[in-house]
Amino acid sequence: MKIGLFFGSFNPIHIGHLVIANTMAETTDLDQVWMIVSPQNPFKKQKNLLHEFDRYDMVQQAIADNAKLRVSDIEFHLPKPSYTIDTLTVIQERFAQHEFVLIMGSDNLRHFEKWKNHDKILKYFSLYVYPRPDSEATQWDNHPKVRWVAAPMMDISATFIRRCIEARQSIRYLVPDDVIAYIERKKFYQ
Template sequence: MKIGLFFGSFNPIHVGHLIIANSMANHTDLEQVWFVVSPQNPFKKNNSLLHEFDRFTMVERAIAENFKLKATDIEFNLPKPSYTIDTLVVLAEKYPQHEFVLIMGEDNLVQFENWKNYQQILDYYALYVYPRPNTAPHNFKNHPKVKFVEAPLLDISATFIRKLLQENKSIKYLVTEPVEDYIKIKNFYR
């Protein structure tokens, strides 16, 4: 099975994430997209990050009715911060029957050469890249392992959603109802 891996903190998961994952699952040769919930991104500060189990629960709630989307907590038992190459090695060992592909925004491609063992990632894995507005130039436009995939662009960020919640404003339609309900029940991001 060919599986796209969509890494992120998903703090919280929002409709922009879901539209990208669904586009990848339905408009490419991927059979499934797995949301890899990262406990800690080496490039991001950890200040407003919810506990990984809460973020994982929100992802599961958001995708519950879509059999092509799956959540994985594979990084929860790996050393922190999480490095993509280490996760890929563990996934390849655990699921040798699958072919894994990385899904990322073009904005991440700009800094891809700063990733741990990025060349090794490119040697063994394809990258499916969705466009992002105002992306700086990068060296991967014509790379044989990099495939650009059209996906609807929504300029929604988890940072913006957290800000709305802190201001006691509505996040309706920015996240799914099950995620919104969970955030309210748990009183997150206040």
């Protein structure tokens, strides 16, 4: 199988994440998309980050009815912070029968040179890149391992959603109903 790996904090998972994951699964040559819940992104602060198991559970609930999407806790068992190259190496070793592709937004491609061993990522893996608002051209735009995927441009942020929850404002239509119920039940982000 050819599998796309979509990394994220998913704090919380929202419609933007789901639209991108589903678009990748339905409009490209990928058989599945695995959503990799990152316990700690080396480029993000830990503040307001829910426990990884809670974020994993929210992703699981959000994608439960889609056979082409899976959630993975593989980074929970790796040293922190999580570096993409290390996770990719472990996944490729553990699931050698599959071909893996890294899914990323064009905003991340702009800062790709800051990633640990970005040259090795490009040597061994293809990148499927989706558009993000206000993205600029990069040195990798025409790289043979970079494939641009036409996907809806989503400008929804988990930060905005957390602020809405904190202010007791509705997040309806931004987050799946099952995830809203989970957030309310656990009193997250309040």
